[in-house]
Amino acid sequence: MPIKAMTQEWMDAYKAAIQADPEYKSIAKDWEGSVSLVVNPDPAKNVPEPIYLFMDYWHGDVGEFVVCDKEKAESAKFVMTGDYARWKQVAFKELDATKALLQGKLKMRGDLPYVVRNIKTVNKVIDILGKVDTLWPDDNK
Amino acid sequence: MAGGYAGKFLRVNLTEGSWGDFTLDDDTLKRFIGGSCLAAKLFLDRYSLDADPLSPENPLMIMTGPMVGSGFPGTSRFSVCARSPQTGIWAESACGGTFGPDLKRTGYDGVVIEGRSQGPVTLTIDDSGVRITDASSLWGRDIYEVTDEIKAHDKSVKVLAIGPAGENLARIAAIGNDKGHFSGRAGLGAVMGSKNLKAVVVRGTSAKAAKADDEGFKLAMKTAMQEIKDSALAEGLHMMGSDANMDLGMVTGDVPVKNWTSGGEFDLASNLSGPTMREKYLTKAHACTNCPIACKRVVKVDDGPYTTEEGPGPEYETCAVFGTMMMNPDLTAVIKANEFCNRYGMDTISCGSAIALAMELYEKGEITKDRLGGLDLSWGNMDAVLKLVRQIAYREGFGDILADGAVHAARRLGGSAMDAVVHVKGLEAPMHDPRGFHGMGLAYMMSNRGACHLQHFVLATEQGMASWPQLFDMKDDYEGTTSEGKAWLVYNSENYGILANSLSICHYVAYAIRPETLRDAFNAITGFGFDFADLLSTGMRDWTLKRGFNNLLGISKKDDILPKRIMTALEEGGAAGSVPDMDLLLREYYALRGLDERGFPKEEVLLKLGLNELKERLYR
Incomplete structure (x- = not known):
């Protein structure tokens, strides 16, 4: 049964998928710090308000995974912002997140060299994201 | 007079110890722009292709483009060009640093150096004129030492020098500008060494190339600065360099x-x-x-x-x-x-x-x-x-x-x-594996100086650093390990990217700004009024001109090939199990580029691009 994207239930499922992944722990062993995803509103695609997602990663473990408010999102070590359609492209692996960043389709606030050094971790969590059975806001229009 | 140009070129003959100026008409400048494209045009028009690359008859050309000296980001560049002693074909090597703008401010768009001096010399070009002076005391010294020695007398000068490798005619010798910037590839340092030319020193303060549209330039400049500020690519390059x-x-x-x-x-x-x-x-x-x-x-x-x-x-x-x-x-x-x-x-x-x-x-x-x-x-x-x-x-x-x-x-x-x-046409491949990015493999095969990542923007488009659907039909994200659709991507990325070395703008800046911004800045400087189609057409002319140059030196389809090692799949890593489909890539590319079965540009392509004289030489 698909889960509505960007809801708390979906965040829980995503967290569980990361925890269940056999490779994640070793790949992400060096990663420290929280990541927020900011989804810009797109009313035409049933995203009327911005959505803020906070995820805490720490040395191969995962902590708090919550839908949050703007203030909490901005407290994360890394804040990535983009339009809903771009995030969906990333989840579907139609657009690589690094390429989206370089092309300006996603924006990031945070330590860019740290992300580059840990690019395998970034790719891994995106890979897992695509495996969560998801109902996207514009899927049921 | 087109905007952006100093208006004259310097021709120096080291055998005779003489020099003089020459000019080019606006139509030539508009069609061949500057940098390496204009150098190739000059070479074909004025010099013999038969001369040994290390002989006095092989000219060494140092060329700027119309954007150099404008103050626009990334336009400090210049191209050094000659026939390569390493590959025997066309050689060009663009360089950043400090030399280009100062050369322009001496009142010259470029310098063509002919002949061979009897002994080591330095060529100096400054506001007071041109001088050829004895460089015996500099010969044998490395580039850092020579640069320091020359700058000890006047630290404001800009230095282009060779080191022991160039003196010893190592065919991989480079030319260094102010220690940290190099025209590295294809052995141009050996060409300079063969002329007994240890250094070229410039100091220009007086000449200023007029822009066609100052207000338009200011606007494009402001836009470019904002786009660079907003660019994660530019931020990454600043923080981590190309590494x-x-x-x-x-x-x-x-x-x-x-x-x-x-x-x-x-x-x-x-x-x-x-x-x-x-x-x-x-x-x-x-x-x-x-x-x-x-x-x-x-x-x-x-x-x-x-x-x-x-x-x-x-x-x-x-x-x-x-x-x-x-x-x-x-x-x-x-x-x-x-x-x-x-x-x-x-x-x-x-x-x-x-x-x-x-x-x-x-x-x-x-x-x-x-x-x-x-x-x-x-x-x-x-x-x-x-x-x-x-x-x-x-x-x-x-x-x-x-x-x-x-x-x-x-x-x-x-x-x-x-x-x-791993080489194409005698030039070792740069450090980008075509098994991971098949389009780069095609770009290596078709680059006019041999395997090269800098004669085009394929690195940016195939690896996703930039996406320019407004310029040509392209996707935001290409899978590296596929050959399908890559000929189109490479063909267009060449036509746009090759302009970097004629306009003389840095690849990284061109990746970070929108094509509209580059076009607008170029037009504001030159007054040429190019649209995207004109820019791409100019890139086509550039590529075809250099291809014809190489065809005249014997290059044909047999040389458009990836080496055995690249056609052998790796067992591990991101490119594991993947090799480019050379047949597909070349078949599609040849059709797009208008190359015949021999690998020569077809007559109608040459005529369409206005390369009539080249057509006569290729089809005589």
């Missing part, structure tokens, strides 16, 4: 490992990466004239066997060729090798590739320790590598065999050597 590619490229299969025989060496990459350099050895970022990105590294190694004083640091290409290619995990050794190549004046890609080849042959037992004069050239032995770098520059011992590059070395060494060289 930001090391970690990312190892994941995608871009980074060659162990002389192109391996992949997936993530720890090795991490030791050599841009973030590591930043954390441990970077003292500051350095910018070419008028560049807000400042991607250049200034580094210092305080301790250990490879202690290095503060100075220019290595680019990604150098970190790969003296790092992953040699199975060397020590970034300090790469920094030292970079310093040696800078001082001796050698292209790091060619030098490192030749040494990596020798390491492989040493492992196979095809080169013995005796033949190496006692050097143990095991993978990762950087003490031996550094000794060999010096030997190459001075053509001593085994270094003499490697001094002309990996292809010449393989021919002399025999055995399995040629199968272990």
